[in-house]
Amino acid sequence: MSDESSTLRVGLVYPELLGTYGDRGNAIVLVQRARWRGIPAELVEVAADEPIPSSLDVYLLGGGEDDPQHLAAANLRASRGALEQALGGGAVMLAVCAGFQLVGHRYVLGDGSVLEGVGLLDLETRASPDRLIGEVVVEPESPLPLLTGFENHSGRTTLGPGLAPLGRVVVGGGNGDGHGVDGARHGRIVGTYLHGPVLARNPALADYLLSLAVGEAAVTSLDATLEERLRAERLHASAARGARRWLQERLLARG
Amino acid sequence: MTGRGAGATISGRVINAVAPGALAELARGRHTALVSATNGKTTTTRFLAAAVATNGRAVTTNSTGANLTSGIAPTLARDPDADTAILEVDERVVPRVVDPLDAELLVLGNLSRDQLDRYGEVHLLGDAWRRVSETHPDLAVVANASDPHVVWAAAPAQVTWVTLGLGWRSDAATCPSCGALLTWDDDRFACPACGFAQPETVNRLEADTLVLGDERVPLRLALPGRWNLANAALAVTAAHTHFDVPAAVAADAVGAVTTVAGRYMHVPLGDGRHARVLLAKNPAGWSEVLHYLAGIDTAVVIAVNARVADGKDPSWLWDVPYELLRGHPTAAAGERRLDVAVRLRYAEVDHLVEADPLAAARALPGDTIHLVASYTQFSALYRRFGDADQ
DSSP states (O other): OOTTOSSEEEEEEOTTTSOTTSTHHHHHHHHHHHHTTTOOEEEEEEOTTSOOOSOOSEEEEOOOOHHHHHHHHHHHHHTHHHHHHHHHTTOEEEEETHHHHHTSSEEEOTTSOEEEOOOSSSEEEEEEEEEEEEEEEEEESTTSOOEEEEEEEEEEEEEOTTOBOSEEEEESOTTOSSSOEEOEEETTEEEEOOBTTHHHHOHHHHHHHHHHHHOGGGOOOOOOHHHHHHHHHHHHHHIIIIIHHHHHHHHHHHO | OOOOSTTOOOOGGGTTOSOHHHHHHHHTTSEEEEEEOSSSHHHHHHHHHHHHHTTTOOEEEOTTOOOSHHHHHHHHHHOTTOSEEEEEOOTTTHHHHTTTTTOSEEEEOOOOOOOHHHHOOHHHHHHHHHHHHHHOTTOEEEEETTOHHHHHHHTTSEEEEEBOOOSOOTTOSBOTTTOOBOEEETTEEEOTTTOOBOOOOSOEEETTEEEETTEEEEOOOSSOSHHHHHHHHHHHHHHHHHHOOOHHHHHHHHHTOOOBTTBTOEEEOSSSOEEEEEEOOSHHHHHHHHHHHHTSOOOEEEEOOOSGGGOSOGGGGGGSOGGGGTTSOEEEESTTHHHHHHHHHHHTOOEEEOSSHHHHHHTSOSSEEEEEEOHHHHHHHHHHHOSTTO
């Protein structure tokens, strides 16, 4: 957390442009999970006509429609210096869907025009005529458990050679470029196509981001009964749509 | 669920189920008005039909909200002698039926995010509507001046504007014309880049009074909420300006409507108490309903499914300020009750979790429980209880 204050400042970047799919929920989840542990936290909305401050602890970028995404891209590029400074100073970023595309180098649209991203991650996205819509299950690197979410996008994202995905896609499309992976993970930046919102459906991912921001020791255990029931239900629903065999094999393999 | 029964032709596959020629045949010789919006189109249609019927016209209308061509055709076929048709039309269907139905009036309320997995982006709907106006510059339109998407869509036609206010602005951040950030000043929008702006009009909703030209028309509704005042203002404006119904007469007819295709019906709980059923299916609708519920002393059941007709992604629950329900006895119900329950947990709203919405209502205190249902939850209750208290 920033030195001048002991309050965790969770930034919701351009909610009016990048907030189409309940993305505010990711901010609500982080703020509440911090507060429930006695960590003071506040939700800071960064309006699209303001420069992004470098003083936030967490930066959340969400999904958006085409026109707003263009405007968001231009404004993000203008605030690139502040974002780099914040990330260099230990800030954490979660970029979802349109936000994930914009932290890459560029987004090549259906008509061949190029939307320049902010270039924080080595990835690029191309529009496809086929939209990926539906439930997604992603198997991330340990120690994170299976992640569940809902995707709705036409982007096909290719990661640069040194960039790790968030995880392997078990059900759904994810990055959709034929490598069977979703998202990206690099230092303190996590990108994904999962809505839900992803942190509401996957409290372990929320706590992973919190531990990056405030240190592992402060992220004590919370009652997760309700969230685990939701996660189990969503995994079951996804399994019913084709992955049941895979999940069973995994469970058998783990003994 | 197949979507058969009251109210429903819900699959996108059946949008084109009726050939344009057949619709044209059924609509020939009638005065036809089409009503569309993301929220309020069924109620506005009902209001307008009630108002227009006061001047002795024989009116046919799709009163159960069957708003695709497969619902419109039977409505017309059933009533061959009705010389006036007041038809609710799904947002996506509007461009396909204006010509076959030879519509003489469009009534356009609002556009906001709804079922993004199948409707797609909001501005695409606005653009599709605008092409209708551009190709029909003589078409009469009555439209909400406060919604940038609606203004963009209607402007090329012959528009009577009415300023209704816009509670939900999250889908109206950028200019529909040029993509720049809109500015909102004192409830009026403008684009600093291209000059696109809210149209000036004297017609406006002021609390519960409709100012229509030099008349002030009180709206006294049996239906709750600010959103129904906006629906009523739109309907009275259309009835007055297009069908020559005196505004006060139209307002009286609108005020007498007590339920609309199951919306606001009272369902018995079997223990002497009732659940009052409201439909809310997207963040804009929910936000209006919540501000209403937050102001009254009531227990609330939130019943949510995520089937095709609901939209399969309930992420929108997080766009809704459920924090407003703190202090209200609350239950999460429906097939996606766990998504609702997790949302309520983070909103710090105490709640119980129960699949069946009526069982959930029975478990809550109070004589009347408000049961707010997503589309397929609502349809199931409507099929079961009909307009029970009409």
